[in-house]
Amino acid sequence: MAGLIGLDWGTSSLRAYRLDADGAVAEVRARPWGIRQLPEGGFDAALAEVTAGWPALPRLACGMVGSRNGWHEVPYLDLPADAETLGRALHAFDAGDGSVLHLVPGLRNPRGPDVMRGEETQLFGALARDPSLAAHATFVLPGTHSKWASVRDGAVVDFSTAMTGELFALLRQHSILGAGTGEAVPDPEAFARGVIAARDSGAAGGMSRLFSARALMLDGALAPSAVPDYLSGLLLGEELRAQLASGRFRIDAPIQLIGDAALCARYRAAAVHFDLSFAEPLVDIVAGGLWQLAVTAGLVADPLVVAPKEARSC
Amino acid sequence: MAGLIGLDWGTSSLRAYRLDADGAVAEVRARPWGIRQLPEGGFDAALAEVTAGWPALPRLACGMVGSRNGWHEVPYLDLPADAETLGRALHAFDAGDGSVLHLVPGLRNPRGPDVMRGEETQLFGALARDPSLAAHATFVLPGTHSKWASVRDGAVVDFSTAMTGELFALLRQHSILGAGTGEAVPDPEAFARGVIAARDSGAAGGMSRLFSARALMLDGALAPSAVPDYLSGLLLGEELRAQLASGRFRIDAPIQLIGDAALCARYRAAAVHFDLSFAEPLVDIVAGGLWQLAVTAGLVADPLVVAPKEARSC
Structure with a gap:
């Protein structure tokens, strides 16, 4: 057998x-x-x-x-x-x-x-599923430790980890930014606002804007229940900003998402603010x-x- | 009375x-x-x-x-x-x-x-203690939520928060980076290595190097007990890199530390790698x-x- x-x-x-x-x-x-x-x-x-x-x-x-x-x-x-x-x-x-x-x-x-x-096996699974990606593609695998990988001629030639998922969980559960926010309510506008804050953070980088999640809430400019989505947007936006700014991952080749559908949808929504289009995730x-x-x-x-x-x- | x-x-x-x-x-x-x-x-x-x-x-x-x-x-x-x-x-x-x-x-x-x-009162205490700082100075108040402030003609005209202390505590206690590191041992060399990794992180920024704390340990290139000092250096270095890169805090005026002596000593050690000299802290x-x-x-x-x-x- x-x-x-x-x-x-x-x-x-x-x-x-x-x-x-x-x-x-x-x-x-x-x-x-x-x-x-x-x-x-x-x-x-x-x-x-x-x-x-x-x-x-x-x-x-x-x-x-x-x-x-x-x-x-x-x-x-x-x-x-x-x-x-x-x-x-x-x-x-x-x-x-x-x-x-x-x-x-x-x-x-x-x-x-x-x-x-573990992600290496997903990458070769992706190449087996869609061999057209083998020549030259950028892969994004969102998660606790989000990976960006560059594939050239069938080989993984570069990758970089962003601790986005773990940072979000830590900040949401244990930091002052999560205090007093109560039950999170999905808020695409707050998410987009966070993405844009990171995108436009300039040379200082998006992490320098982290405390704005608190200040905006105290200001009344962000509903407490919208803070988690703002923070999620800020961290995803910073991941995109930083990985793109590094110059290591080409965007003139296809950018292929791999992973959980709901999480990948957030990355696709964030990518729009960078004038990028991420392909539907492979699952x-x-x-x-x-x-x-x-x-x-x-x-x-x-x-x-x-x-x-x-x-x-x- | x-x-x-x-x-x-x-x-x-x-x-x-x-x-x-x-x-x-x-x-x-x-x-x-x-x-x-x-x-x-x-x-x-x-x-x-x-x-x-x-x-x-x-x-x-x-x-x-x-x-x-x-x-x-x-x-x-x-x-x-x-x-x-x-x-x-x-x-x-x-x-x-x-x-x-x-x-x-x-x-x-x-x-x-x-x-x-709270920090505003410290700032005016500092100006009362050393009136020569009132004309023009940059203040750095390290802590859970580290503050950089710009004083001009006796007035606070700008400030920015870096969540360095809180991030360090969260990552050390709750993240994968703190896992398996055991008892921390002071390691000035690992601290300096972290500072330099953040300083030289380019447009991507120092947070993009966070996972290196894990990879270096797995590599055997960083002793588990030195990971906390590497991480501390990386986060302090990123605070310095980002606040300096923002262009909001002038360094041609005195840079005055305020706060806990041991923590301020770490900032002074980090500043050396940016060719900066921070004044002895006011306490x-x-x-x-x-x-x-x-x-x-x-x-x-x-x-x-x-x-x-x-x-x-x-």
Whole structure:
């Protein structure tokens, strides 16, 4: 029986995909077992449960499971990296019961330095989904640690992390800016106002405008319930301003969003104020990325190749 | 009996000063009764206890006690503001027992917008302490919400808030950057490295380098125990970079620090990397600021004026 078991194993969740011999997703299981909130029995038990009843197929996991605080640390692979180099660098380890689990290494950008772990698989999933992006594209993956990545000739050649999502959560929950704002009410106008404040912040940068969220509220110029959307706009706007100002991510090539639909919609709304157009997000591409890397590594046979490569140990 | 009771009443602490007829501090009492952590009996009880046994003198308070979440909200006074305009704007209210408490209004900068409450009194205390600064100076008041202020001809003409202290505490305590760093060890080299990373961050700004604190640690290029000092340097460096890049604060005039000695020492160390020299901090100037404003308002007689002004109600 051919196919693959793919695992997207992050900090707060675990998704398991059973892929058939053609790389199509036959079944998905989601569990709240991120590496920080494992069930009793830890990693072993989580893996056994989430794949219970599935056939004995090669297993490949990406994400924080391969980090220092994960199951088994896999060193980062330095840029530039295409699917070939990443596929050759898969890391196999004994998952405890004598069976092997393969892990995708994260990527390291010597510039910064910067690191990603999990997003690289999404990037190769995106390239597998839409090969036209491989020649030259900028990718934006919004999230807790938002990533901007530059792909050239099929290889990730640069990326940069903005801690937008984490900063927003911290400021909203723990800072003076979140105090007295009560229940947040969606307010597209306040969001746009925040985006524009960051865009027009000049050389000082948008973070220098952070306290305006408080001052505008005290002024009565911003409803308390609109402060979260203003702050969200300010932080997203600052992410866009800074990444564009860095000159590292070309905008004459397609800019492709990857990620959660609601969050990506906010980025598209923010991009308009920079006269940019972000393409509709690609979703559910991790399984395709895992499949792509498994094929490249020879873990599974490429259905498009008439004579399948022999599976090899990595 | 002449003199003044001055109160510096902030978010987390309360300091009471008994000033004699010459404005000299005769006695100081400190209590942990900021407006968010009052003793039983609230504001009334705190004021009664902290001034117990002191003579019935005019009482003047500055700080968050006059904020929306304080005892009695006093509207902000718009810039520009000198001691005269601020003294005229003192706000008197019935402190519950029929006696009057005077409050110093905070300042509002229409540019930003931005606000301060408490720091204005320190600024006028600084000008009273060193009148040579009144003509033209830049003031830096490090803290949870760090303030940069520009004084021209005795008036505060501009100021800007950087949330450096609060951001540092949030990132250190709650973010991924603080995870796994253990006990912080003072590391001047890591601090300097953070300052320089922010200084050299270009148009993107220092916040775009935030994640490097994590990547450098994972790289083994930064000891976990040095991450807090690197982060501190990065945030202080970004504050300096941004405020200088804004062009709002002239550096051809004296740059005067006000505040906690240890924190000011960090700012002086950071300033060196910008080829700037910050003057030794002025400390314990709030009482002098309260006295100055009380004199201006006619709450107390100016000992330098032969015929004292009549006290008036504000």
